[in-house]
Amino acid sequence: MILTVTLNTALDVTYHVPRLLPHASHRVRDVRERPGGKGVNVARVLAALGHGVTVTGFAGGPHGEVLRTSLAEAPGVADALVPCAGNTRRTVAVVDASTGDTTQFNEPGPAISSVEWTRFQARYQELLGTARAVALCGSLPPGLPVGAYAVLVRAARAAGVPVLLDTGGEALRRGVAARPDLIKPNAVELAELTGSREPLPATLAARRRGAHAVVASLGPAGLLAATPEGTWQAAPPRALSGNPTGAGDSAVAGLLSALAEGLDWPERLTRAVALSAATVQAPAAGEFDPRTYEELRGSVKVTSGQPD
Amino acid sequence: MILTVTLNTALDVTYHVPRLLPHASHRVRDVRERPGGKGVNVARVLAALGHGVTVTGFAGGPHGEVLRTSLAEAPGVADALVPCAGNTRRTVAVVDASTGDTTQFNEPGPAISSVEWTRFQARYQELLGTARAVALCGSLPPGLPVGAYAVLVRAARAAGVPVLLDTGGEALRRGVAARPDLIKPNAVELAELTGSREPLPATLAARRRGAHAVVASLGPAGLLAATPEGTWQAAPPRALSGNPTGAGDSAVAGLLSALAEGLDWPERLTRAVALSAATVQAPAAGEFDPRTYEELRGSVKVTSGQPD
Numbered sequence: 001m002i003l004t005v006t007l008n009t010a011l012d013v014t015y016h017v018p019r020l021l022p023h024a025s026h027r028v029r030d031v032r033e034r035p036g037g038k039g040v041n042v043a044r045v046l047a048a049l050g051h052g053v054t055v056t057g058f059a060g061g062p063h064g065e066v067l068r069t070s071l072a073e074a075p076g077v078a079d080a081l082v083p084c085a086g087n088t089r090r091t092v093a094v095v096d097a098s099t100g101d102t103t104q105f106n107e108p109g110p111a112i113s114s115v116e117w118t119r120f121q122a123r124y125q126e127l128l129g130t131a132r133a134v135a136l137c138g139s140l141p142p143g144l145p146v147g148a149y150a151v152l153v154r155a156a157r158a159a160g161v162p163v164l165l166d167t168g169g170e171a172l173r174r175g176v177a178a179r180p181d182l183i184k185p186n187a188v189e190l191a192e193l194t195g196s197r198e199p200l201p202a203t204l205a206a207r208r209r210g211a212h213a214v215v216a217s218l219g220p221a222g223l224l225a226a227t228p229e230g231t232w233q234a235a236p237p238r239a240l241s242g243n244p245t246g247a248g249d250s251a252v253a254g255l256l257s258a259l260a261e262g263l264d265w266p267e268r269l270t271r272a273v274a275l276s277a278a279t280v281q282a283p284a285a286g287e288f289d290p291r292t293y294e295e296l297r298g299s300v301k302v303t304s305g306q307p308d
Numbered sequence: 309m310i311l312t313v314t315l316n317t318a319l320d321v322t323y324h325v326p327r328l329l330p331h332a333s334h335r336v337r338d339v340r341e342r343p344g345g346k347g348v349n350v351a352r353v354l355a356a357l358g359h360g361v362t363v364t365g366f367a368g369g370p371h372g373e374v375l376r377t378s379l380a381e382a383p384g385v386a387d388a389l390v391p392c393a394g395n396t397r398r399t400v401a402v403v404d405a406s407t408g409d410t411t412q413f414n415e416p417g418p419a420i421s422s423v424e425w426t427r428f429q430a431r432y433q434e435l436l437g438t439a440r441a442v443a444l445c446g447s448l449p450p451g452l453p454v455g456a457y458a459v460l461v462r463a464a465r466a467a468g469v470p471v472l473l474d475t476g477g478e479a480l481r482r483g484v485a486a487r488p489d490l491i492k493p494n495a496v497e498l499a500e501l502t503g504s505r506e507p508l509p510a511t512l513a514a515r516r517r518g519a520h521a522v523v524a525s526l527g528p529a530g531l532l533a534a535t536p537e538g539t540w541q542a543a544p545p546r547a548l549s550g551n552p553t554g555a556g557d558s559a560v561a562g563l564l565s566a567l568a569e570g571l572d573w574p575e576r577l578t579r580a581v582a583l584s585a586a587t588v589q590a591p592a593a594g595e596f597d598p599r600t601y602e603e604l605r606g607s608v609k610v611t612s613g614q615p616d
Binding site for chain 2: 021029103104
């Protein structure tokens with residue numbers, strides 16, 4: 001199985017309003033709620049691709065319970081979440097029907113105690129025993145040491161399990177130093193990590209900081225990869241409009257599944273770009289459209305850059 | 309005891325953000341959650357005034373459970389809520405720290421089945437047996453007949469229990485025709501009910517539609533009352549700045565408690581205006597500041613209008 005770790009899981013709530021007016025009162029027409037947090041989203045895409053996938057991380061309180069009940073209904077996703085005393089956070093996305101734009105509110109998440117963190121590490125160690133690959137995804141909840149991902153990266157490497165890290169800020173900086181197999185920063189995270197806003201130099205600089213391979217997501221321009229085997233750029237055949245929510249998580253699922261299947265870099269990037277683009281074009285935020293995915297797989301352009 | 313009815317209870321969530329920017333992503337700094345819905349807010353104020361108070365209405369699902377757990381911790385408020393299969397709604401208030409303004413999102417609420425409605429009416433009938441007064445508050449959840457409040461008004465009158473109705477739109481129109489003892493519309497609700505935007509004519513018109521007494525809330529200008537004993541205007545001694553959230557619910561609590569204590573109209577209005585103003589000036593939304601309340605009680609100006 002493939003393991004995804006979401007230390008700060010979320011109950012993602014979507015509100016549809018006719019028009020968002022600051023400082024006004026809105027009747028919400030439509031409320032949707034689903035399990036979220038980057039690793040949970042990645043798991044859903046992996047399951048849709050036919051991979052056995054297990055999710056771990058923390059879940060607790062009434063929101064944690066709703067999340068786990070709902071996760072139990074997701075086909076192909078096994079729940080190995082570790083209970084915590086605090087209440088799992090919500091995120092609220094307000095969709096303005098007049099523009100299609102989304103305004104997002106992210107709660108900070110429950111405070112995790114050191115006992116809970118120790119308990120999680122034991123569970124993670126156990127899960128690594130049967131994992132073919134692991135993705136460590138998203139923000140850290142309050143209370144966890146900022147070096148938490150570095151600890152999890154080292155444990156995966158010691159167990160011989162390929163590890164992808166997808167986070168930002170100081171958690172990324174510390175995690176990268178533990179030498180993960182792959183990181184997938186977006187432009188902002190990459191600039192924070194390296195101090196450079198130039199995609200290619202920044203991607204190469206991120207490798208020098210410790211990541212074996214770096215796949216930077218450049219939004220509509222696709223992905224830029226700096227790896228021990230060389231550098232590549234992968235782009236969709238045309239500009240795609242739609243909702244970018246979840247496109248990064250789909251890219252992670254594409255990279256990780258292709259890695260677990262032993263595919264080479266151009267194939268990994270092709271899959272990641274096609275999935276990502278199929279997510280942007282899907283009618284529901286964070287889901288991918290299988291037909292668009294199949295159609296785009298054949299037309300992603302992968303260009304080899306200078307050898308690294 | 310005093311009974312308050314909240315058919316569409318809510319879990320009121322407050323998010324504090326540094327600045328609300330439409331179409332941006334916000335990290336919420338501070339999350340607060342408390343039981344809400346107008347009748348629940350009224351009950352909290354009544355309990356703070358030293359009255360025994362019972363809340364009824366519907367609560368269900370995970371949010372209903374959180375609401376009831378939290379209500380159990382509210383001193384002096386007895387829980388007689390009736391379970392429903394649907395999930396109690398949330399409201400989300402986003403407070404912009406840069407301006408102090410609030411942007412509000414109100415979920416519609418759970419669909420109530422006819423079996424649940426019948427079960428509620430039986431419980432309500434039972435509770436009327438020991439109630440000195442009853443307040444019917446807020447919006448109707450989906451599934452209830454629009455004449456629901458009319459049914460509850462008639463039952464209270466048949467039981468000889470004074471009944472206050474605080475709602476809007478068609479539910480108010482239908483409820484008023486059942487001849488409640490008192491309604492407390494705000495300017496918008498009053499205009500919807502009567503077609504007039506002139507406070508005094510509209511208040512008198514609302515009486516002709518069936519309400520024995522009408523107390524219209526005019527925001528910072530205070531209250532305007534049209535009753536069988538005459539008309540009065542009651543205003544705070546000075547303009548008060550602050551958060552108007554919950555001021556209307558405090559006015560209802562003031563009117564209802566004074567009515568239950570057998571006070572006359574000027575005393576009822578004085579209490580309602582002082583509580584309402586003390587709520588506007590309280591640091592936390594929807595709570596009243598007891599010191600401001602005590603201070604203002606002595607200085608509310610009540611003016612008698614022409615006899616009705």
